Amino acid sequence: MSNTIQHNTNKVITAEHLTKKFGHFTAVDDISFEVERGEIFGFLGANGAGKTTAMRMLCGLSIPTSGKGFVAGYDIGSQTELVKRNIGYMSQKFSLYDDLKVWENIELFGGIYGMNDAEIKVKTDELMKVLNFENERDKRVGSLPLGFKQKLAFSVSIFHSPQVVFLDEPTGGVDPITRRQFWELIYDATSKGITVFVTTHYMDEAEYCNRVSIMVDGKIEALDSPKNLKTQFNATSMEEVFQQLARKSTRKAD
Amino acid sequence: MKQLLSFVQKEFHHILRDKTTMMILLLMPIIQIILFGFAITTEVKNTQVAVLAPTNDEATQRITDKINASAYFDVVDRIHNTNEILPIFRDAKAKLVVVFEDHFAEKLRHTGTAHIQLIADATDPNAATSFSFYANNIIMDYQKELMAQKTNPYQIRPEIKMLYNPQMLGAFNFVPGVLGMIMILICAMMTSISIVREKEKGTMEILLVSPMKPIYIILSKITPYFVLSCVNFATIMLLSVYVLKVPIAGSFLSLVAVSLLYIFVSLSLGLLVSTLTDSQQAAMLISGMGLMIPVMLLSGMIFPIENMPVPLQWVSNIIPAKWYISAVKTIMIKGLGISAVLKEVSVLILMSLVLIGISLKKFKIRLE
Structure with missing residues (x-):
């Protein structure tokens, strides 16, 4: 891997004029931003604003129409394989295998990311302790409550110690207490140096992020820390900031 | 390699834990063979x-006895009036009524001509044709007996020999047919459903973001169904040889080789279906309506292709099962070698190349 482009070691994600067009429709319109190592970066926007498309480009699932992007030091256009090795991903649809046991899911994804058996075993034991899941280890994932599943899905997505983890609306459908617990796991991950890139609908969650970007109609309209954004828009909460910006949207939600 | 192994293991877990589906897949060939074989x-x-x-009189009695003695018929009723004929059919007491004319033996002796009428229930035309043909033969037989007594110098005795299947057993036809259908069902339908299920549940996205190569995903999806198909192939072979007594006349190895090729074609078809659909239901409908029914109707499994209208005969050429069934018949029943089925084999190879080409390309485009 001597020929890899180390774009900037402190910047884990760099987007430079990223654009994605589907025919005449511009889903993502010339966005640029940077995410620092160990940061929690909130990626906000109404439905259809282009969040998911932007995230898919950064994960190497979709090729940008124009512009450049670097994730974990690799070019998302030409080094997708290396990008994929160094990221984790958790989708909005809960996505572990219901008919596999808890430990089998962990083992499967460990195996997919090329971890060896010994490493998988040690880390599984450790994870079961941290999550207080020792009794659930042999249960099938389908029998667990949603909050458990989400914590497990997140833990699986960072099991191979990626540099960045992308979370696509990870906490949909659970109560505030479970959401709070989930965020503790996120903080825990950043303390290990994992950068978190998260999209969300919940504005209370936006407050937990170090920095937040708000997308409207494919463009980034605001990007700063929650505190600075509230001052800038003269608002008391992120909810208000979001409402002011989202009102400008001309695009219909999908 | 570790990637592939973990993934194949996962696929086996999916199948082995879904006990109902697995039982259906393993029992289906057995039930179909028994259904086709006995019912x-x-x-x-x-x-x-x-x-x-x-x-x-003695002539009617003799003919009646001969009919009754034949394995094809049971004389269940004797009636005495033409008015009784229709009620017999209406109440489904008999499928065939043999009507002798008045003073049958007498007329036969004096004029040399007497009439018999065979009235058949033709609601099932194929069966009616067969059994009235058998009844006719029995009567002809009696006629020959009479002639033999009169020492007629000219006699033509046609002798018909049924090659490959001397007893005219239906099993010789449907064993290859059931093979052709089961393979399509398991390989194409189950493979497509299992791929589409990952799309539906959102796990496909996770796999695509992972460094897992798409070809690995496909290979590991295919492997368990390949194993299942081999188990089913063995089941059908054992049942056909030991229960239905249909021997494998030709080389078993050639039979296995052709079957592996057909399994490959079916798997590529399943892959293609999975790239065309996004829901398990759609995949099941396309496989069920689009593959099963054409296989049953157009492959020659039930209805002979030669009897179909010409356009349907053309359509039957794109049904892989038609070529497979024809090859199996040639090898298994006629006992010929692989050289006798070169045409079938080349068509199947061509089909698999085209199908796998299209589906791999489509599968990749989906990732973009």
């Missing part, structure tokens, strides 16, 4: 016959 049969056996002989 759904086109052979005519023990057809019920009623006899109307206004004058009961």
Whole structure:
């Protein structure tokens, strides 16, 4: 891997004029931003604003129409394989295998990311302790409550110690207490140096992020820390900031 | 390699834990063989016959006895009046009524001509044709007996020999047919459903973001169904040889080789279906309606292709099962070698190349 482009070691994600067009429709319109190592970066926007498309480009699932992007030091256009090795991903649809046991899911994804058996075993034991899941280890994932599943899905997505983890609306459908617990796991991950890139609908969650970007109609309209954004828009909460910006949207939600 | 192994293991877990589906997949060939072998049969056996002989004499008695003695017929009723014929059919007491004319033996002796009428229930035309043909033969037979007594110098005795299947057993036709259908069902339908299920549940996205190569995903999806198909192939072979007594006349190795090729074609078809659909239901409908029914109707499994209208005969050429069934018949029943089925084999190879080409390309485009 001597020929890899180390774009900037402190910047884990760099987007430079990223654009994605589907025919005449511009889903993502010339966005640029940077995410620092160990940061929690909130990626906000109404439905259809282009969040998911932007995230898919950064994960190497979709090729940008124009512009450049670097994730974990690799070019998302030409080094997708290396990008994929160094990221984790958790989708909005809960996505572990219901008919596999808890430990089998962990083992499967460990195996997919090329971890060896010994490493998988040690880390599984450790994870079961941290999550207080020792009794659930042999249960099938389908029998667990949603909050458990989400914590497990997140833990699986960072099991191979990626540099960045992308979370696509990870906490949909659970109560505030479970959401709070989930965020503790996120903080825990950043303390290990994992950068978190998260999209969300919940504005209370936006407050937990170090920095937040708000997308409207494919463009980034605001990007700063929650505190600075509230001052800038003269608002008391992120909810208000979001409402002011989202009102400008001309695009219909999908 | 570790990637692939973990993934194949996962696929086996999916199948082994879904006990209902697995039982269906393993029992289906057995049930179909038994159904086709013993219940759904086109052979005519023990057809019920009623006899109307206004004058009961030695000739009518002799013919009736001969009919009754034949394995094809059972004389269940004797009636005495033409008014009784229709009620017999209406109440389904008999499928065939043999009507002798008045003073049958007398007329035969004096004028040399006497009439018999065979009235058949033709609601099932194939069966009616078969059993009235058998009844006709029995009567001809009696006629020959009479002639033999009169020492007629000219006699033509046609002798018909049924090659490859001397007893005319239906099993010789449907064993290859069931093979062709089961493979399509398991390989194409189950493979497509299992790929589409990952799309539906959102796990496909996770796999695509992972460094897992798409070809690995495909390979590991295919492997368990390949194993299942081999198990089913063995089941059908054992049942056909030991229960239905259909021997494998040709080389077993050639048979296995052709079957592996067909399994490959079916798997590529399943892959293609999975790239075309986004829901398990759609995949099941396309496989069920689009593959199963054409296989049953157009492959020659049930209806002979030669009897179809020409356009349908053309359509039947794109059904892989048609070529497979024809190859299996040639090897298994006729006992010929692989050189006799070169045409079938080349068509199947061509089909698999085209199908796998299209589906791999489509599968990749989906990732973009």
